[in-house]
Amino acid sequence: MEAEFRTGQIDPALALDVKRAQASTMLERLISTLATNAAISASALFVTTIDRGLTLSAGLWFTAVIASLALRVVMASILKRWETVEHAPQQALDVLTVGALLSGLAWAALPLTVPDFNALDGDSGLYLIMCGMATGAVLMGVGHNPVSLAFAIPPNISVMVSLAVTGSASGWLLTIDVVALTMVLIRSSRTSEATFVGNVLGKLKATALADSLSSANSNILRANYRLEVLANCDPLTGLANRTAFNTALDTGISAARLEEEQLALLILDLDRFKTVNDTLGHSAGDALLVEVSDRLRSAVDG
Incomplete structure (x- = not known):
């Protein structure tokens, strides 16, 4: 050196x-x-x-x-x-x-x-x-x-x-x-x-x-977090996707059985959503999904 x-x-x-x-x-x-x-x-x-x-x-x-x-x-x-x-x-x-x-x-x-x-x-x-x-x-x-x-x-x-x-x-x-x-x-x-x-x-x-190692470790953690978000969240709405839903459902069922409790599952549907996509275009459909997801998030947070 x-x-x-x-x-x-x-x-x-x-x-x-x-x-x-x-x-x-x-x-x-x-x-x-x-x-x-x-x-x-x-x-x-x-x-x-x-x-x-x-x-x-x-x-x-x-x-x-x-x-x-x-x-x-x-x-x-x-x-x-x-x-x-x-x-x-x-x-x-x-x-x-x-x-x-x-x-x-x-x-x-x-x-x-x-x-x-x-x-x-x-x-x-x-x-x-x-x-x-x-x-x-x-x-x-x-x-x-x-x-x-x-x-x-x-x-x-x-x-x-x-x-x-x-x-x-x-x-x-x-x-x-x-x-x-x-x-x-x-x-x-x-x-x-x-x-x-x-x-x-x-x-x-x-x-x-x-x-350098500290910086690389931070980059890896950020990358892992991004990958985890992509794997468990819907890219359009930011809500949990099907994979995350299935995992949460399995966890909830297992916990309910273990504690001998009941588990409630709420299913929501958007009426005539296909009509919105067909008549106003997919961009309007995406905007509708984002708006609904924001309202759901606000309701759950409240």
């Missing part, structure tokens, strides 16, 4: 519902994700100040990260206010992806803001924070992998570059490790999204099938 979704071979209405589910899920998790991001960015700022103190570049980096998070909060509020998830879910996903990319680029700039950054010694702990943030983004962004990868890839690329430029064997070895980690994150992100999409499609199709 997920492959059909990716290749566009699925019903457009169903695909739109999947997009809505993706956008809604990503939007619901955004606030907790941003709060975690802000807390970890503060810890990263603290790590940079342990030996160097608070530098202007580090302060600017932290400001940029917080600004990107605040912008994403504003974006989310606008999406909710305009109900973009409902009306244009793909647009909502694009906005969320752009916001994630801005935060990812801000995090990627971290090594550049630390004076005399030592990639293989005292500042290596920042790599753990950056790679951990990237991994966490993938774990949280299971609904739509472009959002999570837009945040996760820039910091990892920054780590790869800063390690590679050291020129040492250990730097290159760690670069390869980060590349492998990034590939795993990409694969994991795609797999998580596929699982999410598959689950949503399964629920949507199950709901559609249930609605």
Whole structure:
């Protein structure tokens, strides 16, 4: 099902519902994700100040990260206010992806803001924070992998570059490790999204099938009722026909015998009805039957 979704071979209405589910899920998790991001960015700022103190570049980096998070909060509020998830879910996903990319680029700039950054010694702990943030983004962004990868890839690329430029064997070895980690994150992100999409499609199709069965059952009941009416009612007058009369008579006789009661049978006839048909036509005869049936029905109801 997920492959059909990716290749566009699925019903457009169903695909739109999947997009809505993706956008809604990503939007619901955004606030907790941003709060975690802000807390970890503060810890990263603290790590940079342990030996160097608070530098202007580090302060600017932290400001940029917080600004990107605040912008994403504003974006989310606008999406909710305009109900973009409902009306244009793909647009909502694009906005969320752009916001994630801005935060990812801000995090990627971290090594550049630390004076005399030592990639293989005292500042290596920042790599753990950056790679951990990237991994966490993938774990949280299971609904739509472009959002999570837009945040996760820039910091990892920054780590790869800063390690590679050291020129040492250990730097290159760690670069390869980060590349492998990034590939795993990409694969994991795609797999998580596929699982999410598959689950949503399964629920949507199950709901559609249930609605279809309910509609079919209603149609069958209506058809059965119409057939029952046709089988037991005269199509012209709507009164019970001979079949229904015989059934009712048999039931009445059986009930009278069982309860030792008497059953009365009233027979009515229309005098000179054949004359009406022969002189005025069958349409007049039909009109007469309808009028008599209406009067009988009114008399019985009264």
